[in-house]
Amino acid sequence: MGFDFTSIIDRHGHDSLAVDGLGDATGFAPAKPQEGFDSLPMWVADMGFATAPSVVRAMRERLDHPVFGYYTPSNRYYEAIIGWHRERKGVTDLLPEHIGYQNGVLGGVVSALNVLCSKGENVLVHSPTYVGFTHAVGNNGYHLVHSPLVLDERGVWRMDFEDMEARIREHHIHAAIFCSPHNPCGRAWERWEIERAMDVFERNDVYVVADEIWSDLLLDDHIHIPTQSVSPWAHDHVISLYAPSKTFNLAGLVGSYHVVYDPWLRDRISRESGLSHYNAQNVLSMHALLGAYSAEGAAWADELCTVLSKNARYAFEHVRARYSGVQMTRAEATYVLLLDCEQWCREHGVSNDELVRRGWDVGVTWHDGRLFACPWCVRLNVALPHAQVAEAFDRLDRYVFV
Ligand SMILES: Cc1ncc(COP(=O)(O)O)c(C=O)c1O
Structure with missing residues (x-):
């Protein structure tokens, strides 16, 4: 088509x-x-x-039913996300309870940091850095420590694992934001790179907030490796954030979600996200996701x-x-x-x-x-x-x- x-x-x-x-x-x-x-x-x-077109159609069909009262996300919502991650990211162990609504990926980043850090603590991030991280982290009382990405001899941006580890130790860091794929450097990290990064984090007791909002927007023949999939440690210590908003141009509708496997972390993040009472999905945003995460x-x-x-x-x-x-x-x-x-x-x-x-x-x-x-x-x-x-x-x- x-x-x-x-x-x-x-x-x-x-x-x-x-x-x-x-x-x-x-x-x-x-x-x-x-x-x-x-x-x-x-x-x-x-x-x-x-x-x-499937997104607009899904919202239009919902609009045809003119009652917009309180609701909870439907089974179809969870099934659509699970199907999308299975078909497009190769994830086979995702269950509804691992998924939680987040009012924007940045909102999810902040909720995760609120669970992982005390105010004033340092958070590792690579530089160049997405400006949204800089604002969200600073505004919420945390301090970003940059580990610069470096260009290799082939002109590919790479993580500097020694630098990451040195900064983690020097600044007593226990939380990192990992942007995968990377905005603004455009990297779709290879499996070995993610594995080595996770090894560094594991060795130093650093929990990871993986922002995977760009994971559907892959160029040429590049693929996305979900951060949580690279090791058993990553599976249980990484909080991943996704959304259909970048992929389907839906930022104005707002609608993101976390994937958290570990029940302790999940309960804490869900609780933290819910405290404001703002963290509830707009019903049209849910239907937009259903239209997006479909065959069409x-x-x-x-x-x-x-x-x-x-x-x-x-x-x-x-x-x-x-x-x-x-x-x-x-x-x-x-x-x-x-x-x-x-x-x-x-x-x-x-x-x-x-x-x-x-x-x-x-x-x-x-x-x-x-x-x-x-x-x-x-x-x-x-x-x-x-x-x-x-x-x-x-x-x-x-x-x-x-
Ligand atoms: C890496 C990254 N994370 C998060 C966002 C913003 O996501 P949201 O609008 O869901 O907060 C963007 C938007 O450009 C982004 O590039």
């Missing part, structure tokens, strides 16, 4: 931060473009594509990955061929790409601020890498119809990397 990944949808006035949130006072959002340029939404991690949703997600792979490849090849001094690795997952422009900026006498501003001025609303603990970098979302991605690179050719 051919789904539509080419139509350019006008999102203005339709509840879209990516297009209507430009130029806010906090400096978090990109500035509005200069006269004569429209903005290409490439900062917020959502997509320019309509969600899967799976076909849509497969086609989406093909489209994203093409856009990511195009960007990589374009940067390599034309922007000498800009370093970029080949993304294996996600749809956000990290361009390290330090060498280019130094060679051209362009400051970090000026570089970021040049893109924004011409409507390439990339995200400033400094938000991701990655100075001189920009993060570019390529989950747009290909014509818009090509347009963005045309503007970069003509106005930015000149």
Whole structure:
């Protein structure tokens, strides 16, 4: 079946931060473009594509029954998640009791840390770091310790296991956030890498919050290895968080969930998440998940990955061929790409601020890498119809990397 990944949808006035949130006072959002340029939404991690038709259909069918009283998630909800993890991630031991609703993956990260840490404690995370972790962890009274990822001789971002262990010991760390696949570095970690990371954590009594929100968005022939699957220790000491929101462009509906096998951890996290009384799923969000985690949703997600792979490849090849001094690795997952422009900026006498501003001025609303603990970098979302991605690179050719 051919789904539509080419139509350019006008999102203005339709509840879209990516297009209507430009130029806010906090400096978090990109500035509005200069006269004569429209903005290409490439900062917020959502997509320019309509969600899967099966998602809309499922919500519409629910809307046809016009009573929206209190409810509890149905058996179908748990079965859909279990089926999705079995078919797409190879997980065969997932039961309904292992699954718990979380009001956003970041909400789940915070609840997990509230269980694992005392206020003021240190939490290990790799850098570059997703800005949401930085805010969520800091706002809740914990302190992030970065272990930098390093590029190997083939230009692949790798964990530095010695560095992780040294920082864990030095800072008395007992909780880590593990982003898999990694935003913003685009790694779909290989099994041996996850195993070695878990060995480090196991040796040092570090519980792990695995953010696997990107685990369906795999590029080319890359696969996702669920963190909990790599060892018996990981199975029982990792709190994993998932959502259909990245995969199906449903962030505005909110609807994430944890997978926690160990009953002690699970009870504690469920209790902690429930204390606010905010942690209840919207019924439409549940029906959206049912439409998403279906056979048709799976076909849509497969086609989406093909489209994203093409856009990511195009960007990589374009940067390599034309922007000498800009370093970029080949993304294996996600749809956000990290361009390290330090060498280019130094060679051209362009400051970090000026570089970021040049893109924004011409409507390439990339995200400033400094938000991701990655100075001189920009993060570019390529989950747009290909014509818009090509347009963005045309503007970069003509106005930015000149
Ligand atoms: C790694 C990662 N985790 C969590 C989120 C946000 O998830 P949620 O909106 O469910 O809190 C994002 C959004 O970009 C993300 O990239």
